[in-house]
Amino acid sequence: MFIIRRSLLINPAFSWRGFCSPPINNKLFVGGLSWSVDEKSLKDAFSSYGEVTEVRIMYDKDTGRTRGFGFVHFSKADEAQCAKDAMDGKAFLGRPLRISFALDKVRGASVVVPRFSSVGDAAERDN
DNA sequence: GTTGAGCGTT
Numbered sequence: 001m002f003i004i005r006r007s008l009l010i011n012p013a014f015s016w017r018g019f020c021s022p023p024i025n026n027k028l029f030v031g032g033l034s035w036s037v038d039e040k041s042l043k044d045a046f047s048s049y050g051e052v053t054e055v056r057i058m059y060d061k062d063t064g065r066t067r068g069f070g071f072v073h074f075s076k077a078d079e080a081q082c083a084k085d086a087m088d089g090k091a092f093l094g095r096p097l098r099i100s101f102a103l104d105k106v107r108g109a110s111v112v113v114p115r116f117s118s119v120g121d122a123a124e125r126d127n
Numbered sequence: 128g129t130t131g132a133g134c135g136t137t
Binding site: 022027029031032035056057058059060061062064066067068069070071095098100102103105 | 130131132133134135136137
């Protein structure tokens with residue numbers, strides 16, 4: 001019987017570094033970026049491992065410089081996993097990269113007020 | 128001319 005649950009072995013969701021990694025998605029968190037790294041630089045670097053659909057680097061509104069981290073969106077989660085496994089820990093523009101799967105956060109998702117339309121429980125004051 | 132772990136609209 002060499003039949004093993006190969007599904008769990010080939011399944012990336014069960015072969016992370018232990019179990020301290022977030023769920024897999026096509027969004028990658030790229031940290032440890034150099035201060036001179038641009039979105040096009042990251043996209044050009046990650047486009048070799050997959051189809052990059054979106055690249056977002058966080059800039060500082062005060063200094064206008066990069067915060068040193070960004071996000072890379074891939075067309076497929078498999079490409080993102082490949083790019084992560086390939087670029088994670090590697091040096092980029094003189095600084096080691098810290099790549100990780102991004103959290104399922106979206107703009108507006110952090111603060112959302114569920115308003116019930118059928119709530120007549122004294123919640124409607126000036127509707 | 129600076130700094131260095133992180134998780135999103137600068």
